[in-house]
Amino acid sequence: MIESALIEKTSCYHCGDECLTEQYTADDKQFCCQGCQTVYQVLSENKLCSYYNYNDHPGATRTRIDKRFDYLSEPSIVSELIDYTDERVTTVTFYIPHIHCSSCLWLLEQLNRINPAVHYCRVDFLKKQLNIRFDHQKLSLQQLVELLYDIGYEPLISLQDIIKKQNSAVKDNLVSKIAVAGFCFGNVMLLSFPEYFGLTSFENSFKYFFGILNILICIPVVFYSGWGYFVSAWQNLRNKVLNIDFPLALGIAVLFIRSAAEVFTQTGAGFADTLCGLVFFLLIGKFVQKKTYHHISFERDYRSFFPVAVHILDNNIEKPIPLSQLHIHHRMVIRNNEIIPADAILLKGDALVDFSFVTGEAVPVSKTLGEIIYAGGRQTGEAIELEVVKPVSQSYLTQLWNNEAFTRKQDNRMQTFNEKVSKYFTIVLLLIAFSSFFFWLPTDYKRGFAAFTAVLIVACPCALALSTPFTMSAALSIFDRNLFYLKNTAVVEQLARINTIVLDKTGTITTGDSTCVKIEASLTDEQKQLVYSVCINSIHPLCRMIYHYLGGMERLRVNKYAEIPGKGILATVGKHQLRIGSSKLVLGYPEKVAHSTNVHLVIDQLYLGYFAFEHHYREGMEKISALEPSLNLHLLSGDQDHERADLVKFFKDTSRLHFNQSPQDKLDFIQSLQNNGDKVMMIGDGLNDSGALKQSDLGVAITDNVNNFSPRSDAILDGRSFNKLPAFLRFSKDTVKIIHFSFLISLTYNLVGLSYAVTGNLSPLIAAILMPVSTVTIISFTSIATHLVAKQRKLL
Amino acid sequence: MSIIYFLIGCSLLLALCFLTAFFWAQRTGQNDDLHTPSMRILLDDDDEDLT
Numbered sequence: 001m002i003e004s005a006l007i008e009k010t011s012c013y014h015c016g017d018e019c020l021t022e023q024y025t026a027d028d029k030q031f032c033c034q035g036c037q038t039v040y041q042v043l044s045e046n047k048l049c050s051y052y053n054y055n056d057h058p059g060a061t062r063t064r065i066d067k068r069f070d071y072l073s074e075p076s077i078v079s080e081l082i083d084y085t086d087e088r089v090t091t092v093t094f095y096i097p098h099i100h101c102s103s104c105l106w107l108l109e110q111l112n113r114i115n116p117a118v119h120y121c122r123v124d125f126l127k128k129q130l131n132i133r134f135d136h137q138k139l140s141l142q143q144l145v146e147l148l149y150d151i152g153y154e155p156l157i158s159l160q161d162i163i164k165k166q167n168s169a170v171k172d173n174l175v176s177k178i179a180v181a182g183f184c185f186g187n188v189m190l191l192s193f194p195e196y197f198g199l200t201s202f203e204n205s206f207k208y209f210f211g212i213l214n215i216l217i218c219i220p221v222v223f224y225s226g227w228g229y230f231v232s233a234w235q236n237l238r239n240k241v242l243n244i245d246f247p248l249a250l251g252i253a254v255l256f257i258r259s260a261a262e263v264f265t266q267t268g269a270g271f272a273d274t275l276c277g278l279v280f281f282l283l284i285g286k287f288v289q290k291k292t293y294h295h296i297s298f299e300r301d302y303r304s305f306f307p308v309a310v311h312i313l314d315n316n317i318e319k320p321i322p323l324s325q326l327h328i329h330h331r332m333v334i335r336n337n338e339i340i341p342a343d344a345i346l347l348k349g350d351a352l353v354d355f356s357f358v359t360g361e362a363v364p365v366s367k368t369l370g371e372i373i374y375a376g377g378r379q380t381g382e383a384i385e386l387e388v389v390k391p392v393s394q395s396y397l398t399q400l401w402n403n404e405a406f407t408r409k410q411d412n413r414m415q416t417f418n419e420k421v422s423k424y425f426t427i428v429l430l431l432i433a434f435s436s437f438f439f440w441l442p443t444d445y446k447r448g449f450a451a452f453t454a455v456l457i458v459a460c461p462c463a464l465a466l467s468t469p470f471t472m473s474a475a476l477s478i479f480d481r482n483l484f485y486l487k488n489t490a491v492v493e494q495l496a497r498i499n500t501i502v503l504d505k506t507g508t509i510t511t512g513d514s515t516c517v518k519i520e521a522s523l524t525d526e527q528k529q530l531v532y533s534v535c536i537n538s539i540h541p542l543c544r545m546i547y548h549y550l551g552g553m554e555r556l557r558v559n560k561y562a563e564i565p566g567k568g569i570l571a572t573v574g575k576h577q578l579r580i581g582s583s584k585l586v587l588g589y590p591e592k593v594a595h596s597t598n599v600h601l602v603i604d605q606l607y608l609g610y611f612a613f614e615h616h617y618r619e620g621m622e623k624i625s626a627l628e629p630s631l632n633l634h635l636l637s638g639d640q641d642h643e644r645a646d647l648v649k650f651f652k653d654t655s656r657l658h659f660n661q662s663p664q665d666k667l668d669f670i671q672s673l674q675n676n677g678d679k680v681m682m683i684g685d686g687l688n689d690s691g692a693l694k695q696s697d698l699g700v701a702i703t704d705n706v707n708n709f710s711p712r713s714d715a716i717l718d719g720r721s722f723n724k725l726p727a728f729l730r731f732s733k734d735t736v737k738i739i740h741f742s743f744l745i746s747l748t749y750n751l752v753g754l755s756y757a758v759t760g761n762l763s764p765l766i767a768a769i770l771m772p773v774s775t776v777t778i779i780s781f782t783s784i785a786t787h788l789v790a791k792q793r794k795l796l
Numbered sequence: 797m798s799i800i801y802f803l804i805g806c807s808l809l810l811a812l813c814f815l816t817a818f819f820w821a822q823r824t825g826q827n828d829d830l831h832t833p834s835m836r837i838l839l840d841d842d843d844e845d846l847t
Contacts, residue, residue, distance in 0.1 A: 050840070054839065102835050102838065102839060105832065105835055105836060105839065106839045109836075122832075123832055124828075124829045124832055125829075125831050125832040125835060126829070126831045126832070127829075175822060175827070176819060176822060179815060179818050179819070179822075180815070183811060183812075183814075183815045186811070187808065187811060191804075203797070206797075206800065209801070213804070
């Protein structure tokens with residue numbers, strides 16, 4: 001007994017899960033399942049066991065082995081997936097979610113030791129991608145994917161996926177622009193030093209030479225690195241918007257023209273140094289702002305949730321076809337754990353469909369022959385045959401994507417602080433510039449021009465333009481550390497303005513296996529064995545939970561067995577009669593008030609008690625309900641209202657709880673809140689929430705594994721950090737305050753500079769000092785302040 | 797002092813060489829993945845199986 005208890009605790013050599021049996025053993029190593037053992041055997045045959053030396057238990061658990069890749073022999077699908085092919089070799093890039101440690105890296109780059117037809121493989125660890133070049137005459141794509149699957153690295157294959165999008169994204173050469181600007185900045189600074197330190201009359205011949213050289217070096221800065229600002233300012237002017245790019249472009253242009261004029265007329269040294277520094281720092285700000293998460297996609301829609309291909313029956317021959325070719329009247333075959341991709345009528349087989357992702361209903365639904373099954377459900381159990389009644393794009397689920405919320409453009413979101421301020425900033429700047437120009441014009445037109453240009457140079461809002469990107473990117477990395485991934489920096493400001501939170505129920509505030517079984521009865525071991533033997537015959541989810549809970553026991557022979565759908569089981573085992581199920585079936589009267597789902601038990605006419613299935617909510621739900629006075633909390637659930645009593649304690653009153661909501665209802669509800677002027681944050685997890693996520697001011701997808709499917713959203717929150725949500729909200733408000741404060745600092749610098757500029761006596765040296773000093777102040781202030789605030793909110 | 801014209805020319809040329817080298821590295825994708833090589837270097841590439 002002791003020995004077996006010890007063995008039970010050994011963990012699988014491959015994946016580290018607990019080994020429940022001794023059945024799977026190879027080379028004195030224990031495995032939890034056949035799958036893990038197979039992977040080990042494949043690796044040991046190919047002498048690749050170093051895989052296990054780099055890390056303990058590097059593998060993924062392989063308990064599910066029902067994958068089919070024969071759709072990869074379909075040429076139209078293959079051509080979509082591969083990057084390049086010629087007569088001999090094919091190159092393909094896979095996204096492999098399991099890549100997580102150095103063992104993965106090592107093994108995946110040794111693929112040609114398993115199959116020599118693989119010529120080249122390279123892992124990109126952060127993107128979790130594997131680039132493979134292989135001889136397609138010796139190894140087909142399907143065999144390659146099967147090989148990867150056999151060693152435990154199943155690629156995630158989806159036609160609308162991250163890889164293609166990232167690879168096709170237009171590179172905007174930002175890094176090259178920064179390199180050019182940095183190069184020019186350094187050289188111009190060196191060439192400007194002599195001027196700043198003062199040249200003797202003997203060295204005056206150099207002055208002109210340095211000036212000309214400076215202007216020449218500035219040309220690539222203005223026309224290559226800084227060109228984007230002119231383009232953007234022009235586009236915004238045409239749309240009658242004054243954004244921050246306008247004063248920036250104006251500053252760059254004025255700097256360049258005035259410097260050139262001063263140098264060629266030999267009236268001064270010009271501001272080449274300031275110009276290059278300005279463009280360089282601005283581009284750095286842009287670079288910092290553009291943080292991307294390579295392995296997370298915020299843009300997934302239903303297509304990446306659905307499979308690439310589906311099996312259809314054509315003259316009784318099963319063959320795979322791409323989803324796009326699936327038409328009405330096709331007869332599909334859906335196996336265990338496969339997703340039904342289109343609305344269809346059930347023709348054959350026992351359908352027990354898990355709609356948790358579509359409707360939020362946690363319990364799988366059983367369907368009878370001839371019934372319509374909506375797309376998005378996952379079949380559990382045996383293979384079924386269905387006839388398609390609606391094409392994929394028009395099914396019940398995907399219709400939601402035709403809603404205007406999905407067609408309208410993204411950019412009607414809230415205006416950021418920067419956008420609001422820069423409008424007024426530009427107007428005031430132009431006012432000051434023109435008034436100083438007209439003030440000097442009657443007396444000294446030269447001085448008028450000098451003052452006009454000096455104002456535009458010195459007030460160029462470099463520090464203002466940098467305060468937002470640097471604060472936001474610091475905030476973003478703090479969120480990132482706390483497993484909260486924001487799509488871009490603008491989301492932080494949206495987060496700060498939220499005053500209403502709408503929560504989905506299933507998967508959002510409850511987790512995947514949220515229910516736990518409790519026995520409200522004292523059973524002997526024999527009675528437990530009886531219950532176990534009966535329940536194991538049923539595929540009802542509650543029965544499954546009961547026999548999993550009771551654990552591995554010896555199974556007794558069941559003499560009589562009758563399952564009444566939706567009610568329970570009547571069975572005879574040996575001499576004992578058992579009734580297991582709802583109160584109505586077992587006791588003869590309906591349950592009075594129940595706070596949980598109960599399964600009652602009667603053995604030999606004796607009522608023994610019940611199994612209670614209690615719902616567990618995510619940790620931190622109390623903290624979120626404590627937000628209530630300052631924020632409005634709502635619950636939207638596609639589920640029935642049997643948890644109303646449990647949930648009401650988290651919300652202000654029952655009017656905040658909304659049950660039986662269809663995806664469209666959810667979207668409409670968000671819209672009605674927004675019409676009342678509320679800024680709504682929607683937190684959801686499933687496809688049924690995607691409409692609401694899209695409509696809301698800030699859609700947050702919650703997930704327990706960021707690599708899994710999550711609907712299109714502005715942010716992805718790891719379930720483990722759900723309890724930190726109130727801290728996130730407060731922190732985002734602090735970040736906005738930091739931006740306001742750094743705006744004040746940059747204004748102070750601008751005022752100091754302006755006091756010189758309006759008189760027309762701006763020396764190049766002052767400009768050259770003021771610009772970098774203000775920039776450095778802003779950058780250090782924002783990053784230090786953000787870190788301090790994060791510490792205060794316990795996010796660091 | 798006219799040697800300065802020559803020296804500045806040299807320094808600019810040298811700096812341009814470095815800039816070109818950077819552009820070349822950028823274009824050939826040497827900066828695309830900066831994380832994986834740091835892990836790869838820690839792995840042994842022996843042909844003998846250790847276990």
